[in-house]
Amino acid sequence: MNRRTFAATALVAAAALLAGCGSSDDGPAEQPTGGQGDWAPVEIEHAFGSTTIEAEPTRVVTLGWGSTEAALALGVVPVGIETQTYAVDDAGRLPWVSEKLAEMDAETTMVPATVEEPAYEDIDALEPDLILAPYSGITADQYDLLSEIAPTVAYPEAAWTTPWRDVIDIVGRSLGMAEEATALVEDLDGQLAAAEDAHPELQGLTVAAVWDVGGTFYVYKPADARVDFLLDLGLESAPAVTELDTGGETFVYGLSYEQTDRLEADILVNYASTDEEAQTFLEQSYAQAIPAVQDGAVANVTGDPLVAAMSPPTALSLTWGLQDYVDLLSAAAQNAS
Template sequence: MNYRLAAVAVPLVLALSACSGPAGGEADAPATTAAGVTLTHAFGQTEVPGDARRVVTLGWGSTEAALALGVVPVGIEAQTYAADEDGRLPWVTEALAETGEEPTMVPASVEEPAYEEIGALEPDVILAPYSGLTAEQYEILSEIAPTVAFPEEPWTTPWREVITIVGEALGRTAEAEELVADLDARIEEEAAAHPELEGKSVAAVWDVGGTFWVYKPQDSRVDFLLDLGLVSAPAVEELASGEESFVYTLSYEETDRLESDILVTYASTEEEVETFLGQSYAQAIPAVAEGSVAAITGDELVAAMSPPTALSVDWGLDTYVELISAAAAD
């Protein structure tokens, strides 16, 4: 399986654009000691120096975490899905506007990270805790600067852990913990306002490019749904082959077995939603037949919640919960 295709917004997020410009500002001096910090991840351990100031962020969520913690990276991996012509997601653009700084947009790692462009930035640390780095790519990046990869599997790091890892790497552990606590309080407040979600089973899917994707509880977007009081539908795990980590494909002939109280699906446009719901294999899904569908529509909203980041939680949460609440009511 190509996990990069299925991660941030299923296959559509593979396409990432590049735009280079003047390097961004250096981070304020971290709160760590000169000895720095040692972080453990899937490829071993990385020693991040305590005076690390020039930060490059790769993958998903690390840019937002750094910005939310008051650190402007010198290099940010560009995005195309839901991004502007500069490769920036809307909440990143808003955060950068407040700083007045212009980081370099690093070409996206569609197949390989942009080693040359990253090296030219002379980073002190490279942050990729939610990414699809291979062991070989990690080794090459580590020759450029200390590199922090994902803790266990690619594209599975919980969004809270992305924030805490970035906080530890930048010497802002306390600030990261406070940020997570604030976001948790915001989510808990929203969940409390929608008791109709409590205990309802949910399945999150995306039908795109002739492939029907089903997300498992290990996926950050499903984990976020569970934060709202929902529970993962037993059928989601029962239909998996057991080999996938966070997502799998389901044949159209088996969609009738995907039983849940609510079906959450993703689409770029309303037309895509209508096309999907009009298919016989969609009509066979119990939640679709019952009208209990939350269609998360529009690239920006999909990106904001799939999975959420330190900056996108507040950006899209209200609309997101309203859609799911309507499905629960139906």
Template sequence: MKRPSLIRIAIAATTASLLVLTGCSSSPSTDSAPTETSEGAFPVTIEHAFGETVIPSEPKRVVAWGWGSADAALALDVVPVAIPFQSYGGNSDGVLPWIEEKLDSLGADTPTVLPDTTEAPVEEILAAKPDLILATYSGLTKDEYDLLSAIAPVVAYPGEPWATPWRDLITTTGEALGKHHEAVKVVEDIDAQVAAQAAKHPEFEGVTIAQVWDFSGKFYVHTPADPRVEFTEDLGFKTATSVTELDTGESTFFYTLSHEKLDSLTSDLLISYADTQEDSDAFLASSPAQAMSQVTENRVAQVVGKDFIASVSPPTALSLTWGLDNYVDILAQAVAASK
């Protein structure tokens, strides 16, 4: 399955190579772990882009599709029976590190890992015998929704595909699982950890940022609508005016900027993403990058590594806190060096 993350949330479905998922399956899993649901929570009705879905009773076999739904269920101590393969940041089995850690903490086996397809793998989802399918942050089409709805209730995205805010994904998952209050608590705990980091680093307050990715010959700038930018601002940073002034409007979450114009993208700090340190070093040493004052004046925070980038692209119920300390340390070092 492909998601547009990493450059549009790390780069959009149009750059599928950023999130090329390599399908495979792990050993079959058992029913989802027993959960405590809110008394009288069911039936639940959830509205989304394709209408509304009624969940008549507490789900026992949950299938997650897309990005973040498996994380949200696990954060609520519900183990899905099947999850999507994630090659970007995942291990050889397509399982992300924060999901591995959560499964270990719950003493749960790895769920069945669905195959790598752009389209929802209907046959494999059917084989998992779900009584709920979570696709709240996905590229699910209407035809796929109709096919999957013949198998089990499907919770799709509320607006546009690949655009559900990470907090809404968590709370919607909580509603679907009958764990609304627990989901709100998950969001509150994450927000508290981010706020604690902001309080710990008052030097972040007001520092202007531009978040960028030079990938396959194109230079991407993330806009304030991108979840990674949003939560970086929650730490006290402020998006530089040049980011919005240069915005071409080609996407909600990012735009491309020609290498000849990089010197126009000014900010106190440049946050640069790259798959590897070699890629990062190559970009910063390039002629276009050397035209940027942030680069020549050592005002750059390098965010490097697929799993690390995936953890904030966009963040999930498990991934944000998984990568938060490392992310904050990198930003703190860069701010200190820039002064």
């Protein structure tokens, strides 16, 4: 199941090093990425086995979600970035990615978005020596094909579920920048801790994260990285989220409209592309049956960029939308019963 189906339509700055893979009008230029001197082979274990990176990567392609931001936050500009399809600019880049590239005065090649299969020919044309996909939906067969192009790092367990900290860690180790990645995570954790300390009203409240779109009422499970991020802020996943799940999906499920009254949580986080979409949802009888809606304890996360920034957060988007997100949660908490 593709994460973007559920994150987008159903979907930090740390002290960055300036060394990276730059580019020119003739295409991305080959430059050392990590600048770590002598390279020792790195082995990364993942869902499809393990990948050994024998030499320092100089031409990196990033696929899926979050690996682009992790690389950029570490000062590495990929030669190829997979185009996103939600909350993006005309170039297919998310706003925080475009802002970071502008800050670094760097350019890159956009790889067509994965539909059924990754864009193998476009990726191969970039002559990468490393493909990063630690938060993606690539299958075992796709991994094998990508690995014929270059060493490929997949997700550690299940598709579209890797926590943002692990994405940064995996990208950092793959680039020979493990220490820098640890420092980046510590910096972001510090900003999260500060936000949590500033909002004690969130501590211990239960939360359910949902999106009503396309005739299906989606409920995100604790395994989903966006829910994990809510827990980082001191909230707790509502027991009902797990209890109402009768399917086998890893990170999200569709809840029958007849059962929404059983979705008990102190706070409901409702994702929507527009304010009008959020209001339309709240006016439905099945929404009115949800206890948190009755209490007015709803955090409507609206606007595609903010939804994308938190769904789930990345090394660059976490701080990009953090304050707005926490403010919405805090307002909802004031009405929690």
